[in-house]
Amino acid sequence: MVRFFARFLILCLFSIPVIGQDIIALKGGRIIDGHGGEPIVDGVIIMQDDRIIAVGSEGDTPIPDGTKVIDTNGMTVMPGLIDIHVHFDILGHSDYGHWFGTYEDRMRTDIMPAAAKAMLMAGVTSARDLGADVSNIFWLKEQINSGLLPGPRTFIAGPFLRKTATAFVSDNYKDTWVVKNPGDAREKVRQLAEMGADVIKTQDENLSEAELAAIYDESHKLGLRVASHIYAADAIRTALKAGIGAYDTIEHIGEFEAMTYDDNIVHMIVDQKVAMAATIIARDGLRQIIENPELTDDPRWVRDLPTDIYADVRKSYRATDLSKHPLYDKANKDRAGRMSKLRQLKDAGAIFTVSTDSGTRANPHHDAMWKEMVLLQVEAGMSNMEVIVAATHTNSIVMQQQDTIGTLEAGKFADIIIVDGDPLANLADMRRVKPVIKGGELIR
Numbered sequence: 364m365v366r367f368f369a370r371f372l373i374l375c376l377f378s379i380p381v382i383g384q385d386i387i388a389l390k391g392g393r394i395i396d397g398h399g400g401e402p403i404v405d406g407v408i409i410m411q412d413d414r415i416i417a418v419g420s421e422g423d424t425p426i427p428d429g430t431k432v433i434d435t436n437g438m439t440v441m442p443g444l445i446d447i448h449v450h451f452d453i454l455g456h457s458d459y460g461h462w463f464g465t466y467e468d469r470m471r472t473d474i475m476p477a478a479a480k481a482m483l484m485a486g487v488t489s490a491r492d493l494g495a496d497v498s499n500i501f502w503l504k505e506q507i508n509s510g511l512l513p514g515p516r517t518f519i520a521g522p523f524l525r526k527t528a529t530a531f532v533s534d535n536y537k538d539t540w541v542v543k544n545p546g547d548a549r550e551k552v553r554q555l556a557e558m559g560a561d562v563i564k565t566q567d568e569n570l571s572e573a574e575l576a577a578i579y580d581e582s583h584k585l586g587l588r589v590a591s592h593i594y595a596a597d598a599i600r601t602a603l604k605a606g607i608g609a610y611d612t613i614e615h616i617g618e619f620e621a622m623t624y625d626d627n628i629v630h631m632i633v634d635q636k637v638a639m640a641a642t643i644i645a646r647d648g649l650r651q652i653i654e655n656p657e658l659t660d661d662p663r664w665v666r667d668l669p670t671d672i673y674a675d676v677r678k679s680y681r682a683t684d685l686s687k688h689p690l691y692d693k694a695n696k697d698r699a700g701r702m703s704k705l706r707q708l709k710d711a712g713a714i715f716t717v718s719t720d721s722g723t724r725a726n727p728h729h730d731a732m733w734k735e736m737v738l739l740q741v742e743a744g745m746s747n748m749e750v751i752v753a754a755t756h757t758n759s760i761v762m763q764q765q766d767t768i769g770t771l772e773a774g775k776f777a778d779i780i781i782v783d784g785d786p787l788a789n790l791a792d793m794r795r796v797k798p799v800i801k802g803g804e805l806i807r
């Protein structure tokens with residue numbers, strides 16, 4: 364407590380603010396700071412410009428005269444959420460062939476801005492896009508991060524690195540770079556780093572161990588992490604042998620019906636500090652919509668999307684019988700094995716992130732994050748607090764942004780969400796995020 368007060372005084376001395384003009388305090392709510400310790404009751408957060416300058420309780424955190432005070436009594440105040448796996452170029456439509464065939468020309472005008480807004484409104488103040496058309500996604504990052512478009516702080520992989528191009532996009536839509544051999548893999552990683560990629564994404568399971576080793580090694584040398592989309596145990600073993608490293612992620616970990624991974628795989632995951640990105644909602648979202656079609660009428664989905672696109676997305680669920688869709692079948696078949704393997708990894712001490720794959724089928728940006736948080740609690744057996752820490756602090760480490768985001772403390776960006784509820788008692792309360800503050804700015 365004394366520490367908070369001292370820190371506040373020091374910051375005041377250095378910033379000599381125009382008191383009352385640009386200082387805002389959030390006062391009264393319960394603060395969960397992202398570190399996983401006891402929440403602060405009757406909390407106070409003081410912000411100036413885009414930064415937090417003090418965090419404490421009402422008793423030990425003086426609020427300067429003239430500060431604009433926002434009452435957060437009865438609410439929970441938390442760090443803005445970080446989603447380490449999103450797609451800005453898809454909005455939850457059930458048919459990718461139709462989607463890219465219809466909307467490739469509307470990425471910049473409609474699709475990507477809608478995705479960005481939906482994430483922000485859902486409390487996602489930072490996001491990492493793992494695979495999109497090269498020119499559009501670098502453009503989007505620039506637009507958002509320079510303040511021209513509303514959206515989460517945006518980090519990107521650029522195109523997928525694969526052995527074969529994705530099938531459902533046109534020849535003009537460059538969402539894949541095909542890797543020919545290990546030398547080519549290194550060259551492509553260097554090229555992406557030069558273009559400003561924040562992370563490298565490997566997408567299929569057909570890259571050889573030598574190609575993966577080249578990608579991991581070159582990325583790590585350049586200070587980049589790698590996110591690898593891999594399901595099968597053999598492919599995971601190959602990636603581990605190829606050098607997937609600390610806080611690199613295995614996206615979609617847990618899939619398939621097998622109840623356990625070999626101990627050897629689990630030990631390597633823990634030893635190499637690889638982070639688990641389960642993306643359960645990307646598999647469970649379709650089951651949820653088929654079992655409750657009313658989810659397609661969520662007013663937030665209506666709010667976030669252009670009218671004609673929303674109607675088309677809704678139709679893709681309501682006018683088609685998806686009960687025979689392979690993803691639905693898989694969602695039901697894989698569930699027990701996924702739960703068992705995620706618990707095996709958690710019990711062994713693996714690092715868990717929150718990763719949604721939002722934008723994919725039946726996985727819209729407006730509810731992906733809170734649904735994934737609930738699923739991690741139910742399926743991986745994480746406590747509510749463990750899930751919250753994963754969604755904030757751990758994810759900031761995965762994105763190498765832990766010095767500026769992920770926890771509520773003096774000096775970090777004022778990326779803060781106020782939740783009308785108690786996520787420590789009920790994680791589904793995370794759906795009631797209101798309002799969102801990004802860089803000290805109230806988002807409405």
Ligand SMILES: [Zn+2]
Nearest residue numbers: 448450493720
């Ligand atoms: Zn994805």
